[in-house]
Amino acid sequence: MTPQARQCERCHRTIEQRGPTPVRFCPVCGQALSESQPAGAETSAARSDTRSRTSVQAVLGLILAVVSLVIQPCAFPLGLVSVLLGLTAQKSIERSAGLLVGRGYALGAVVLGLISLIVWLIINVFVRPGHHEYASF
Ligand SMILES: [Zn+2]
Structure with missing residues (x-):
C-alpha cells in the first residue's frame, strides 16, 4: 500500500499520511481535512475487486440454456427462461457498479x-x- 496522500482544500498542499493515526488537519494552515476524499482513486477500485461476486441469475441462465439445447423438447420453456434470466442478469450486473x-x-x-x-x-x-397447434392464434 502506498501512503495515503491528500490535498488540503484551502492551501492545496499535498499532505502525506504517515503512521496509523489519520491526519485530520492541514499542518500548514490548519484546515480540517475531509475524511472521504483521499487524493488517490483507491476507493472504487478496491471495492470492485474485493467484494464482487458472480451473478446467480447469469449462471442459472447459462445452465438452463445448455440443458434446453441438449433436451430439445424442453427448449421452448427452458430457452425462454434462460434468455430472460440472461437479460435480467445483464441489467443487474450493469446496475451493480462492479459488485456483480x-x-x-x-x-x-x-x-x-x-x-x-x-x-x-x-x-x-x-x-x-402438420403440427399447427402453436400457429393458430
Ligand atoms: Zn492547508
Missing part, C-alpha cells in the same frame, strides 16, 4: 437460449408442417 460479475455467463445464456429457441422453432414449425 458474470457478463460472459449472462451473454452465453441469452445467445444459447436464443439458438435453442430458433432450433426448436425450425423443428416444430418448418420440419413438421
Whole structure:
C-alpha cells in the first residue's frame, strides 16, 4: 500500500499520511481535512475487486440454456427462461457498479437460449408442417 496522500482544500498542499493515526488537519494552515476524499482513486477500485461476486441469475441462465439445447423438447420453456434470466442478469450486473460479475455467463445464456429457441422453432414449425397447434392464434 502506498501512503495515503491528500490535498488540503484551502492551501492545496499535498499532505502525506504517515503512521496509523489519520491526519485530520492541514499542518500548514490548519484546515480540517475531509475524511472521504483521499487524493488517490483507491476507493472504487478496491471495492470492485474485493467484494464482487458472480451473478446467480447469469449462471442459472447459462445452465438452463445448455440443458434446453441438449433436451430439445424442453427448449421452448427452458430457452425462454434462460434468455430472460440472461437479460435480467445483464441489467443487474450493469446496475451493480462492479459488485456483480458474470457478463460472459449472462451473454452465453441469452445467445444459447436464443439458438435453442430458433432450433426448436425450425423443428416444430418448418420440419413438421402438420403440427399447427402453436400457429393458430
Ligand atoms: Zn492547508
